[in-house]
Amino acid sequence: MAGELAIIERVIAEHQIIRRNLQGVQSYATDYGAFFSLQQAQSGLAQSAVEKLSEHKTRMLESLNQIQKGLNHHFSFEESALPPLFGEAFMKALIFEHSEITQYIAKAIVAGNLTFEGLSQQDILDHKALLQEETARLVDMIEQHANLEEQMLRMLKKTFTGKISSADI
Numbered sequence: 777m778a779g780e781l782a783i784i785e786r787v788i789a790e791h792q793i794i795r796r797n798l799q800g801v802q803s804y805a806t807d808y809g810a811f812f813s814l815q816q817a818q819s820g821l822a823q824s825a826v827e828k829l830s831e832h833k834t835r836m837l838e839s840l841n842q843i844q845k846g847l848n849h850h851f852s853f854e855e856s857a858l859p860p861l862f863g864e865a866f867m868k869a870l871i872f873e874h875s876e877i878t879q880y881i882a883k884a885i886v887a888g889n890l891t892f893e894g895l896s897q898q899d900i901l902d903h904k905a906l907l908q909e910e911t912a913r914l915v916d917m918i919e920q921h922a923n924l925e926e927q928m929l930r931m932l933k934k935t936f937t938g939k940i941s942s943a944d945i
Protein backbone atom coordinates (compact mmCIF):
# COMPACT_ATOMS: atom_id res chain seq x y z
CA MET A 777 0.00 0.00 0.00
CA ALA A 778 2.78 2.42 0.87
CA GLY A 779 4.35 1.59 -2.49
CA GLU A 780 1.16 2.39 -4.40
CA LEU A 781 0.65 5.64 -2.52
CA ALA A 782 4.24 6.69 -3.24
CA ILE A 783 3.68 6.04 -6.95
CA ILE A 784 0.47 8.11 -6.91
CA GLU A 785 2.17 10.99 -5.11
CA ARG A 786 5.17 10.92 -7.44
CA VAL A 787 3.02 11.03 -10.59
CA ILE A 788 1.00 13.95 -9.21
CA ALA A 789 4.17 15.80 -8.14
CA GLU A 790 5.72 15.31 -11.60
CA HIS A 791 2.54 16.69 -13.16
CA GLN A 792 3.07 19.90 -11.20
CA ILE A 793 6.57 20.26 -12.68
CA ILE A 794 5.26 19.52 -16.17
CA ARG A 795 2.53 22.17 -15.76
CA ARG A 796 5.13 24.75 -14.74
CA ASN A 797 7.21 23.95 -17.82
CA LEU A 798 4.11 24.23 -19.99
CA GLN A 799 3.43 27.68 -18.56
CA GLY A 800 6.99 28.58 -19.53
CA VAL A 801 6.57 27.54 -23.15
CA GLN A 802 3.20 29.30 -23.31
CA SER A 803 4.67 32.56 -22.11
CA TYR A 804 7.48 32.27 -24.68
CA ALA A 805 4.79 31.77 -27.34
CA THR A 806 3.00 34.92 -26.15
CA ASP A 807 6.24 36.95 -26.12
CA TYR A 808 7.08 35.69 -29.55
CA GLY A 809 3.67 36.78 -30.91
CA ALA A 810 3.78 40.15 -29.15
CA PHE A 811 7.26 40.97 -30.41
CA PHE A 812 6.27 40.00 -33.92
CA SER A 813 3.15 42.22 -33.94
CA LEU A 814 5.15 45.14 -32.57
CA GLN A 815 7.78 44.85 -35.30
CA GLN A 816 5.19 44.59 -38.01
CA ALA A 817 3.32 47.64 -36.73
CA GLN A 818 6.52 49.69 -36.51
CA SER A 819 8.45 49.11 -39.66
CA GLY A 820 7.85 45.78 -41.26
CA LEU A 821 10.56 43.28 -40.53
CA ALA A 822 14.01 44.81 -40.38
CA GLN A 823 17.00 42.46 -40.32
CA SER A 824 17.60 43.14 -36.63
CA ALA A 825 13.96 42.18 -35.92
CA VAL A 826 14.38 38.92 -37.82
CA GLU A 827 17.41 38.14 -35.67
CA LYS A 828 15.46 38.94 -32.52
CA LEU A 829 12.57 36.78 -33.70
CA SER A 830 15.02 34.01 -34.30
CA GLU A 831 16.14 34.31 -30.68
CA HIS A 832 12.54 34.11 -29.46
CA LYS A 833 12.02 31.04 -31.62
CA THR A 834 15.17 29.42 -30.24
CA ARG A 835 13.95 29.98 -26.67
CA MET A 836 10.63 28.38 -27.53
CA LEU A 837 12.37 25.42 -29.09
CA GLU A 838 14.67 25.00 -26.09
CA SER A 839 11.65 25.03 -23.85
CA LEU A 840 9.88 22.45 -26.03
CA ASN A 841 13.00 20.29 -25.94
CA GLN A 842 13.06 20.47 -22.16
CA ILE A 843 9.39 19.46 -22.02
CA GLN A 844 10.09 16.56 -24.38
CA LYS A 845 12.92 15.32 -22.16
CA GLY A 846 10.82 15.60 -19.00
CA LEU A 847 7.86 13.86 -20.58
CA ASN A 848 9.96 10.95 -21.86
CA HIS A 849 11.14 10.38 -18.34
CA HIS A 850 7.67 10.78 -16.84
CA PHE A 851 5.98 8.51 -19.39
CA SER A 852 8.46 5.71 -18.87
CA PHE A 853 7.98 5.92 -15.11
CA GLU A 854 4.19 5.74 -15.54
CA GLU A 855 4.40 2.88 -18.00
CA SER A 856 6.53 0.82 -15.64
CA ALA A 857 4.86 1.75 -12.33
CA LEU A 858 1.17 2.16 -13.13
CA PRO A 859 0.11 -1.20 -14.64
CA PRO A 860 -0.70 -2.79 -11.25
CA LEU A 861 -2.87 0.22 -10.38
CA PHE A 862 -4.58 0.90 -13.69
CA GLY A 863 -4.83 -2.56 -15.23
CA GLU A 864 -4.10 -3.69 -18.75
CA ALA A 865 -7.02 -2.08 -20.65
CA PHE A 866 -6.56 1.37 -19.19
CA MET A 867 -2.77 1.17 -19.61
CA LYS A 868 -3.26 0.45 -23.29
CA ALA A 869 -5.21 3.70 -23.73
CA LEU A 870 -2.69 5.57 -21.59
CA ILE A 871 0.28 4.35 -23.62
CA PHE A 872 -1.57 5.26 -26.80
CA GLU A 873 -1.96 8.83 -25.56
CA HIS A 874 1.71 8.92 -24.54
CA SER A 875 2.73 8.02 -28.06
CA GLU A 876 0.33 10.60 -29.53
CA ILE A 877 1.86 13.31 -27.33
CA THR A 878 5.41 12.13 -28.07
CA GLN A 879 4.79 12.26 -31.82
CA TYR A 880 3.10 15.63 -31.61
CA ILE A 881 5.90 17.23 -29.65
CA ALA A 882 8.50 15.87 -32.07
CA LYS A 883 6.46 17.33 -34.94
CA ALA A 884 6.24 20.72 -33.24
CA ILE A 885 10.03 20.76 -32.71
CA VAL A 886 10.68 19.90 -36.36
CA ALA A 887 8.14 22.53 -37.51
CA GLY A 888 9.73 25.11 -35.25
CA ASN A 889 13.26 24.38 -36.35
CA LEU A 890 13.39 26.59 -39.39
CA THR A 891 15.91 29.28 -40.27
CA PHE A 892 14.38 32.59 -41.19
CA GLU A 893 17.10 33.68 -43.58
CA GLY A 894 15.83 34.16 -47.09
CA LEU A 895 12.19 33.78 -46.09
CA SER A 896 9.56 36.35 -46.97
CA GLN A 897 7.75 38.26 -44.27
CA GLN A 898 4.63 36.21 -45.03
CA ASP A 899 6.55 32.94 -44.66
CA ILE A 900 7.87 34.05 -41.29
CA LEU A 901 4.38 35.11 -40.24
CA ASP A 902 2.93 31.74 -41.30
CA HIS A 903 5.68 29.95 -39.45
CA LYS A 904 5.07 31.92 -36.28
CA ALA A 905 1.33 31.18 -36.43
CA LEU A 906 2.01 27.49 -36.99
CA LEU A 907 4.42 27.22 -34.09
CA GLN A 908 2.02 29.07 -31.79
CA GLU A 909 -0.91 26.87 -32.82
CA GLU A 910 1.09 23.67 -32.41
CA THR A 911 2.28 24.79 -29.00
CA ALA A 912 -1.24 25.68 -27.83
CA ARG A 913 -2.57 22.33 -29.06
CA LEU A 914 0.28 20.45 -27.42
CA VAL A 915 -0.22 22.21 -24.08
CA ASP A 916 -3.91 21.32 -24.27
CA MET A 917 -3.24 17.66 -25.07
CA ILE A 918 -0.77 17.26 -22.20
CA GLU A 919 -3.03 19.05 -19.71
CA GLN A 920 -6.04 16.94 -20.60
CA HIS A 921 -4.01 13.76 -20.32
CA ALA A 922 -2.55 14.73 -16.94
CA ASN A 923 -5.96 15.80 -15.58
CA LEU A 924 -7.52 12.51 -16.54
CA GLU A 925 -4.72 10.52 -14.92
CA GLU A 926 -5.02 12.58 -11.77
CA GLN A 927 -8.76 11.96 -11.49
CA MET A 928 -8.09 8.23 -11.66
CA LEU A 929 -5.20 8.44 -9.20
CA ARG A 930 -7.17 10.49 -6.68
CA MET A 931 -9.93 7.89 -6.79
CA LEU A 932 -7.43 5.08 -6.33
CA LYS A 933 -5.96 6.88 -3.35
CA LYS A 934 -9.13 6.01 -1.44
CA THR A 935 -8.34 2.35 -1.93
CA PHE A 936 -4.73 2.64 -0.83
CA THR A 937 -5.17 4.92 2.17
CA GLY A 938 -7.37 2.32 3.82
CA LYS A 939 -10.40 4.64 3.84
CA ILE A 940 -12.49 1.90 2.35
CA SER A 941 -13.06 -1.09 4.62
CA SER A 942 -14.48 -4.40 3.47
CA ALA A 943 -17.72 -3.44 5.23
CA ASP A 944 -18.14 -0.59 2.74
CA ILE A 945 -18.23 -2.82 -0.28
Ligand SMILES: [Fe+2]
Nearest residue numbers: 851854921925
Ligand atom coordinates in the same frame (compact mmCIF):
# COMPACT_ATOMS: atom_id res chain seq x y z
FE1 LIG B 1 0.65 9.75 -18.66
Ligand SMILES: [Fe+2]
Nearest residue numbers: 787854922925
Ligand atom coordinates in the same frame (compact mmCIF):
# COMPACT_ATOMS: atom_id res chain seq x y z
FE1 LIG C 1 1.28 11.67 -16.23
